[in-house]
Amino acid sequence: MTGNAYDFSIITKNIDQYLVLHWGPSMAATLELVLVGVLYLLIYALVGLLLVYAERRICAFIQCRLGPNRVGPQGIFQTIADFIKLLLKENIRIERADKLLFFIAPFIIIVGSFLAFGTLPFAKGLHALDPDIGLFFIMAATSLGVIGILLAGWSSNSKYSLIGAMRSGAQIVSYELSVGLAMVTMVILTGTLQLSEIIEMQRDGWFIFKGHIPALIAFVILLIAGTAETNRGPFDLAEAESELTAGFHTEYSGIKFAFFFLAEYMNMFVLAAVATTLFLGGWMPLHLGNLQAFNQIMDFIPPLVWFLVKVFAVIYIIMLFKWTYPRLRIDQLLSLEWKYLLPINLFNLILMSVIVLLGLHF
Amino acid sequence: MTFSEYISGIFRGLQSLLKGMRVTNHYFFNPREIVTQKYPENRAQLQMFERFKGEVIMPHNEKNEHRCTGCGICEISCPNGSIEVITQTIVTEDGKRKKILDKHIYHLSMCTFCGLCVKNCPSNALDFGQEFEHAVFDRSKLTKVLNKEGSTLMKEVE
Structure with missing residues (x-):
C-alpha cells in the first residue's frame, strides 16, 4: 500500500521532536500553537479569496460573461486587490448603534467558521483538531454563526439589518435540523463521529456508493440544507439585495464587511468539506473494485489533491444552485424544509437504520 | 394533496x-x-451592431452627394438643440431662387442619441454611425460639420 507515503503525521511528528529538542516541551507547545494558528489563518484567508474569485468567474461563465480578467493573468489577483481596498476603507461608526455588540458580531461569525475549519481533515495526519466528536463539534461551531448574524442585525439599529437577521434566524433554525439529520443518517452507517475514522472506513469505497440509496438522499439533503444554512442563494433571504440592500451586514464597512464576506465563503468551504468527508471519502483516492493498475495510479495522486478536488467539485455544485435558481420566498423556504426535507429525512433515517441492522450495505 | x-x-x-x-x-x-467583447485588445476586429447609436452622420455617396435639402426639420425636432442647419439661397440657371444646405452643424457634446432627427428626416439624409470612441482633449472638437466640403444634393431627392 502506497497510502503511507503521504502520511503527514510523520512530518508533524518530526517537527514536534525537533522543537522539543531545541526549546523544551512547554515552549515547543506554545510555538506549535502559534505556528498552526498562523498557518490556518493564512490558509483561511487565501482559500476565502480564492473562493470569491472562483465564484465571480463561475457566475460570469454561466451568464455568458468573462468576469474579472484584468488584474493579473486571468484576473487571479482581483480579489486580493479588493481585499486591500477593503482593508484601507473607513470603518464607519453608526450613530445610536449598540457599539459593543456591533463590534463583536463579525468576530463571532468568523470565529464560528474558523473553529469548524480547524477540524477539517485535509489529508492523513493533516488536521489541527481531531476530536472524537468531530461532526458534533462542526455542527456546534457552525451554528455560532447565527448568533453573530442576529447580533449584527440587532446592533446595527437599522430596519434592513433587523429584518435580514430575523429571516436568517428562522431559516438557520429550520435548516439546522435537516443538516443534523442528514449527518445522523451517515453516523448510523459509520458508528463514529470522529472525522479521521469516518474517512478511514471509506478506504474500500466511498459512502455514497456503500450506503445505497439512503446515502444518496442524505447527500442531496445535506447539500440543499447546507446551502440554506450558509445563507447562500437561492436561500439568501437574509441578504436579499433587491429588498434589504444587504440584510444583516448593511451597516458594516471596511474590514468588518470583509469578515462577513469571508465567513460566508468559508462556511461554504466547510460545508463542502463535510459533505466530502461524509460521502465522498474525504482524502481517500478513488478505487474501482479490483482494477489493480487503476487503483495504483489513483493512490499516486496525493491525498491533499484528492480532498481539494472533491471539495471544489461540491463547491461548484453549490455555486450552480446559486446561479441557476431564483430566490425563494419566506413561506416557500419554510415549506420546503418542514413539508419536504424533514419528512424525507426522517424516512431516510429509518431506511438507513434498517439497512444497517440487516447488514445490507457493503 | x-x-x-x-x-x-x-x-x-x-x-x-x-x-x-x-x-x-x-x-x-x-x-x-461568451458574448463579452475584450474591447481595447480587439479594437481592430471589433464589429458594432447595426442598431448601435454611436453618433449622427450624414451618408454621402461616391460622387460626394448627400440627401439633405436643408429643410431644418431635424433642427426643430432636436430636444437639446444639438443641430444647427445653416442654409444659403442660390439662384439656379433657369433664374429660380433656391434654398440649399450650407452647413449641417452637429454638437456631439449635447446629443443624447434619442434618434428623433434620424427618424423625422423626410429625405432620410441622416443616419447613426458606429463610431463610439468620442473622447477628445478639446470640447470644440465635438462640434462637427456633417456635410462634407463641396458636397451637393443628390438629384433624385429634389
Whole structure:
C-alpha cells in the first residue's frame, strides 16, 4: 500500500521532536500553537479569496460573461486587490448603534467558521483538531454563526439589518435540523463521529456508493440544507439585495464587511468539506473494485489533491444552485424544509437504520 | 394533496430543478458562447451592431452627394438643440431662387442619441454611425460639420 507515503503525521511528528529538542516541551507547545494558528489563518484567508474569485468567474461563465480578467493573468489577483481596498476603507461608526455588540458580531461569525475549519481533515495526519466528536463539534461551531448574524442585525439599529437577521434566524433554525439529520443518517452507517475514522472506513469505497440509496438522499439533503444554512442563494433571504440592500451586514464597512464576506465563503468551504468527508471519502483516492493498475495510479495522486478536488467539485455544485435558481420566498423556504426535507429525512433515517441492522450495505 | 401527489410532486420538482442546472452547467463548460467583447485588445476586429447609436452622420455617396435639402426639420425636432442647419439661397440657371444646405452643424457634446432627427428626416439624409470612441482633449472638437466640403444634393431627392 502506497497510502503511507503521504502520511503527514510523520512530518508533524518530526517537527514536534525537533522543537522539543531545541526549546523544551512547554515552549515547543506554545510555538506549535502559534505556528498552526498562523498557518490556518493564512490558509483561511487565501482559500476565502480564492473562493470569491472562483465564484465571480463561475457566475460570469454561466451568464455568458468573462468576469474579472484584468488584474493579473486571468484576473487571479482581483480579489486580493479588493481585499486591500477593503482593508484601507473607513470603518464607519453608526450613530445610536449598540457599539459593543456591533463590534463583536463579525468576530463571532468568523470565529464560528474558523473553529469548524480547524477540524477539517485535509489529508492523513493533516488536521489541527481531531476530536472524537468531530461532526458534533462542526455542527456546534457552525451554528455560532447565527448568533453573530442576529447580533449584527440587532446592533446595527437599522430596519434592513433587523429584518435580514430575523429571516436568517428562522431559516438557520429550520435548516439546522435537516443538516443534523442528514449527518445522523451517515453516523448510523459509520458508528463514529470522529472525522479521521469516518474517512478511514471509506478506504474500500466511498459512502455514497456503500450506503445505497439512503446515502444518496442524505447527500442531496445535506447539500440543499447546507446551502440554506450558509445563507447562500437561492436561500439568501437574509441578504436579499433587491429588498434589504444587504440584510444583516448593511451597516458594516471596511474590514468588518470583509469578515462577513469571508465567513460566508468559508462556511461554504466547510460545508463542502463535510459533505466530502461524509460521502465522498474525504482524502481517500478513488478505487474501482479490483482494477489493480487503476487503483495504483489513483493512490499516486496525493491525498491533499484528492480532498481539494472533491471539495471544489461540491463547491461548484453549490455555486450552480446559486446561479441557476431564483430566490425563494419566506413561506416557500419554510415549506420546503418542514413539508419536504424533514419528512424525507426522517424516512431516510429509518431506511438507513434498517439497512444497517440487516447488514445490507457493503 | 394526496400522498401520491406529494411523491410525484417531489419527483417533478427535482426533474425541473435538474433541467435548470443542466442549462447553467452547459454554459459553464462551453465558454465559446461568451458574448463579452475584450474591447481595447480587439479594437481592430471589433464589429458594432447595426442598431448601435454611436453618433449622427450624414451618408454621402461616391460622387460626394448627400440627401439633405436643408429643410431644418431635424433642427426643430432636436430636444437639446444639438443641430444647427445653416442654409444659403442660390439662384439656379433657369433664374429660380433656391434654398440649399450650407452647413449641417452637429454638437456631439449635447446629443443624447434619442434618434428623433434620424427618424423625422423626410429625405432620410441622416443616419447613426458606429463610431463610439468620442473622447477628445478639446470640447470644440465635438462640434462637427456633417456635410462634407463641396458636397451637393443628390438629384433624385429634389
